Amino acid sequence: MNGGIHILPVARMPEVRPGDDLNEAILNSAGNDLRDGDILIVTHKVISKAEGRLVALADVEPSPFARDFAARNGKDARQVEVVLRESKRIVRMVGGLIIAETRHGFICANAGVDASNVPGNDTVCLLPEDPDASARRILAAVKDRLGLSRVAVIATDSFGRPWRAGITNIAVGVAGISPLTDYRGGKDPHGYDLEASVLAVADELAAASELVMNKVDAVPAAIVRGYPFKAAEGSATELVMPPERDLFR
Amino acid sequence: MNGGIHILPVARMPEVRPGDDLNEAILNSAGNDLRDGDILIVTHKVISKAEGRLVALADVEPSPFARDFAARNGKDARQVEVVLRESKRIVRMVGGLIIAETRHGFICANAGVDASNVPGNDTVCLLPEDPDASARRILAAVKDRLGLSRVAVIATDSFGRPWRAGITNIAVGVAGISPLTDYRGGKDPHGYDLEASVLAVADELAAASELVMNKVDAVPAAIVRGYPFKAAEGSATELVMPPERDLFR
Numbered sequence: 273m274n275g276g277i278h279i280l281p282v283a284r285m286p287e288v289r290p291g292d293d294l295n296e297a298i299l300n301s302a303g304n305d306l307r308d309g310d311i312l313i314v315t316h317k318v319i320s321k322a323e324g325r326l327v328a329l330a331d332v333e334p335s336p337f338a339r340d341f342a343a344r345n346g347k348d349a350r351q352v353e354v355v356l357r358e359s360k361r362i363v364r365m366v367g368g369l370i371i372a373e374t375r376h377g378f379i380c381a382n383a384g385v386d387a388s389n390v391p392g393n394d395t396v397c398l399l400p401e402d403p404d405a406s407a408r409r410i411l412a413a414v415k416d417r418l419g420l421s422r423v424a425v426i427a428t429d430s431f432g433r434p435w436r437a438g439i440t441n442i443a444v445g446v447a448g449i450s451p452l453t454d455y456r457g458g459k460d461p462h463g464y465d466l467e468a469s470v471l472a473v474a475d476e477l478a479a480a481s482e483l484v485m486n487k488v489d490a491v492p493a494a495i496v497r498g499y500p501f502k503a504a505e506g507s508a509t510e511l512v513m514p515p516e517r518d519l520f521r
Numbered sequence: 522m523n524g525g526i527h528i529l530p531v532a533r534m535p536e537v538r539p540g541d542d543l544n545e546a547i548l549n550s551a552g553n554d555l556r557d558g559d560i561l562i563v564t565h566k567v568i569s570k571a572e573g574r575l576v577a578l579a580d581v582e583p584s585p586f587a588r589d590f591a592a593r594n595g596k597d598a599r600q601v602e603v604v605l606r607e608s609k610r611i612v613r614m615v616g617g618l619i620i621a622e623t624r625h626g627f628i629c630a631n632a633g634v635d636a637s638n639v640p641g642n643d644t645v646c647l648l649p650e651d652p653d654a655s656a657r658r659i660l661a662a663v664k665d666r667l668g669l670s671r672v673a674v675i676a677t678d679s680f681g682r683p684w685r686a687g688i689t690n691i692a693v694g695v696a697g698i699s700p701l702t703d704y705r706g707g708k709d710p711h712g713y714d715l716e717a718s719v720l721a722v723a724d725e726l727a728a729a730s731e732l733v734m735n736k737v738d739a740v741p742a743a744i745v746r747g748y749p750f751k752a753a754e755g756s757a758t759e760l761v762m763p764p765e766r767d768l769f770r
Contacts, residue, residue: 434769438721472687480729
């Protein structure tokens with residue numbers, strides 16, 4: 273049994289605050305461990321914190337629509353207002369939950385607005401403004417400071433999905449890796465054309481990293497070693513299915 | 522950096538044919554490597570083959586509905602017929618694709634009927650009749666023959682999903698592990714209640730295993746080592762969201 277993949281937690285990172293140098297924090301924690309061929313996976317939460325994507329609810333003036341929806345569902349109107357501001361389109365409002373399309377094109381609960389793992393009871397965390405750009409900045413720092421050439425960065429969040437219970441970690445930002453592996457045009461060992469086989473490997477890598485980043489210990493990053501990824505500029509927008517091609521929607 | 526998870530491919534398995542002893546094939550290939558604490562992940566494809574869940578299209582008499590749908594979409598009417606027979610409910614028919622709910626409750630393309638990695642041009646492969654039972658049989662053999670006590674088995678398939686591009690590996694059968702990890706009632710390091718945090722860890726483990734099982738090399742199984750899973754009888758039905766609670770549907 274040779275090869276295999278190793279998933280290593282990056283557990284020593286200090287609490288990141290707005291304005292902190294995230295690259296410095298990541299390099300201090302993971303720098304000694306990172307090698308060529310590695311994929312560094314970072315929860316969007318520490319990226320959002322470092323980028324100041326935190327909103328103090330005390331500063332939010334809810335709209336009449338947010339107030340009305342919150343009152344009818346026992347929710348905090350200011351939090352509802354933040355969700356609406358992060359939404360490009362409301363997909364569904366069920367009970368107190370809002371399923372929304374974010375400006376990035378992601379469809380998720382509460383437009384990615386989250387109150388967990390954020391200090392202070394009245395602060396919520398948004399997705400990064402441009403998670404691909406965030407991943408690219410981390411990748412540039414890793415390559416530059418560690419002298420590595422073949423590395424990649426994936427920023428993650430945990431999303432629910434239709435039809436299945438539980439949330440799973442997925443990729444919201446990608447740099448240095450093709451997020452999809454396209455086996456179309458290839459053949460399996462029986463010579464069968466693999467025409468329907470485009471694998472969302474960035475989502476699988478994100479899911480794998482979650483196994484060492486549990487919510488309670490709040491491990492903010494992981495290293496995946498031994499996966500022969502396809503180097504590319506990459507973008508998480510490749511993982512957003514265009515509506516006209518989405519057979520499951 | 523301590524701990525971490527290792528994902529090992531089980532690459533030496535011979536081609537499995539209907540009636541073959543799958544447990545024997547798995548134990549011959551992975552037996553020397555399996556240890557207490559491991560999760561053995563097996564693609565449903567080898568399970569289905571061993572269980573004879575293959576259909577020769579020459580033996581299939583398509584219904585008028587299947588003939589009509591196939592003719593209008595340039596599909597093989599016999600294959601459409603097999604998909605309909607595997608479906609409890611048609612969720613959507615788009616172009617030539619059928620999104621269906623299987624008898625297990627899974628919602629996927631073509632009710633899980635698949636022609637890839639199957640010998641012969643005119644044979645298709647179905648999902649196992651009861652993938653939990655299949656996983657339990659493999660688990661019993663592993664425990665019994667190797668004298669292990671703390672192991673688990675997950676059977677997988679690759680499904681598409683709404684809104685996102687590409688397919689990912691998910692769990693269709695589970696034995697010896699709780700497929701969901703429920704952090705509700707727990708607190709994050711800031712004391713925030715983790716009320717919305719039920720993680721579909723069996724799906725994340727399935728996704729992780731796919732990274733060493735690529736379609737072209739057809740690695741049929743993998744071992745995940747180092748993940749502190751919650752031992753339980755387990756069932757993949759826990760991963761099927763009841764429609765009345767499915768906020769994303």
